[in-house]
Amino acid sequence: MTQRSRLILAMVLTYLAYGMLLNTVGTVILRSIASLGVTKAGAGWFDGCKDVSIAAVSFLTASYLTRIGIRRAMAGALALSVLACVMMPLAGAYWAICLHFALIGTAFAFIKVGIYTLIGQVTDSPRAHAALTSIIEGGFMVGVLSVTVLFSLFVGHGLIDTSRDWLDVYWILAALCALCLALLLAAGHAPEAAKGEPPSILAMLALARLPLVMVFILCAFSYVFVEQGIGTWLPTFNNEVLRLPQSMSVLAGSFFAGSIALGRLGGGVLIQRFGWYRVVNACLGAVALAIALIVPLSRHLGAAPVTDWFHAPLAAWLFLGVGLFMAPIYPTLVSVLLSSSPRARHAELMGLVVIFSALGGTTGSRLTAMLFAGLDGATAFGCMVVPIAVLAIGVSLLRRRQLATGVAD
Structure with missing residues (x-):
């Protein structure tokens, strides 16, 4: 497998992983209310923790990502996501859920800008750019579809289920993020971006x-x-x-x-x-x-x-x-x-x-x-x-x- 192929595989799998991580909020709301005693008003902040961190960090990524280095920033984001996932089953508390989504949102801001930048660097024509974009976005939707199915395997079949088995899903998500990190590092250095003034x-x-x-x-x-x-x-x-x-x-x-x-x-x-x-x-x-x-x-x-x-x-x-x-x-x-x-x-x-x-x-x-x-x-x-x-x-x-x-x- 060539360096370009390894990089593309890492990009697709990474976007799939964040399709899963970003779309757990609905299930987490349901299960945290039932098993952790979280109120509906309190659960309403989960999306805010994720989305506000995405919005805040997006201000910085456009200006500073190329200075940090795309590969380095994406690797750091994936490592942060591994820690955020491991924290969930270990802590199993309201504050941990809020912190988890804040960390995932922060990581995704770097991942999204980084991946869309890399698409232009690993393709050589508009048609190839559009094709790879479609594949990567398709990977995201596969993640969205699969995460709810995965959670359903760890949830009881009764109307009320107070167990905390659903938290074990995050061990799987942590392993997936670690795999993406390994693939990204194995892909070697990303191609150099064209020099220019970054967006401000x-x-x-x-x-x-x-x-x-x-x-x-x-x-x-x-x-x-x-x-x-x-x-x-x-x-x-x-x-x-x-x-x-x-x-x-x-x-x-x-x-x-x-x-x-x-x-x-x-x-x-x-x-x-x-x-x-x-x-x-x-x-x-x-x-x-x-x-x-x-x-x-x-x-x-x-x-x-x-x-x-x-x-x-x-x-x-x-x-x-x-x-x-x-x-x-x-x-x-x-x-x-x-x-x-x-x-x-x-x-x-x-x-x-x-x-x-x-x-x-x-x-x-x-x-x-x-x-x-x-x-x-x-x-x-x-x-x-x-x-x-x-x-x-x-x-x-x-x-x-x-x-x-x-x-x-």
């Missing part, structure tokens, strides 16, 4: 004042608010509102992630046929309709727990539609932003994408937690129609700004 924090902040970027920030914030608010609290909703056993509640999260993966693949084909604006508006309408149906269907289900998928309520299956139609929206909006902007600005724009997406995810998860604790799960998810409406307005404004730049659909 001031450059990113200056771009945030542009009308097109401001509208995109509104759209990205609203979208991630909905996606993280639903995705993070879906296992708890399935267990407490829909009366699914905890193992089924966790496994349903993998179905939700699978519907997102399928939606992104199919969305690309539809956008080529009908244009992004029509497809995104149709998806927004479908998501709003699905949520409007889920709320009444999730009430008055009775006290008897569900024992198998054949008896799962219709509301549980409608979440597949939510994921399917939400999926194409976010990558499409990012593509519209980048294609309407000069290529020289793409690095700073991606910094803003990471930062405001993280802030939207934190806000969505936190407010959903407050609504869950103060009202009920059905009402909490029903309130998602508000950011969806804001997103629809933002998409219309984004379309106008795109047309103003003279970029074709």
Whole structure:
């Protein structure tokens, strides 16, 4: 195996690992409430610990990553992730969970910028760049799908399970991060990046004042608010509102992630046929309709727990539609932003994408937690129609700004 092949393998497996690590929040919320006595309000901070650290560190990575060295920064991030995973089963406490997600978020900020930088260094054409990007993003979705299945193997099948066996999953995740670190070190030195002035924090902040970027920030914030608010609290909703056993509640999260993966693949084909604006508006309408149906269907289900998928309520299956139609929206909006902007600005724009997406995810998860604790799960998810409406307005404004730049659909 050549040095380039070893490096690509390390990149794919590393992104797969972080697909798993970043998408454990929903399961951790469910299990920490049941086995560690964490309150819903307290669990609402888990996403914040992850996303705020991603946003804060992203300010620094764009300016200082090339000075530190891409390979050195990624190796340090993976070593930090190993420690964060080992800490979970050893401590098994609320503070350890918060610290774990803060460390994982910090590591991912370096990993994401590092991997996207390396993609350009190990490919020699736009077609090769796009192909490798698709493979790496596909690895991330494999991680998202597999982590919920992995957790379901360590969760009991009853409606209530107070065991702490789920913490043992983190030994497996620690071993995976250690394997990624070994592969990265075995790959040798990464290719040298082209010399140039690195993106600066001031450059990113200056771009945030542009009308097109401001509208995109509104759209990205609203979208991630909905996606993280639903995705993070879906296992708890399935267990407490829909009366699914905890193992089924966790496994349903993998179905939700699978519907997102399928939606992104199919969305690309539809956008080529009908244009992004029509497809995104149709998806927004479908998501709003699905949520409007889920709320009444999730009430008055009775006290008897569900024992198998054949008896799962219709509301549980409608979440597949939510994921399917939400999926194409976010990558499409990012593509519209980048294609309407000069290529020289793409690095700073991606910094803003990471930062405001993280802030939207934190806000969505936190407010959903407050609504869950103060009202009920059905009402909490029903309130998602508000950011969806804001997103629809933002998409219309984004379309106008795109047309103003003279970029074709």
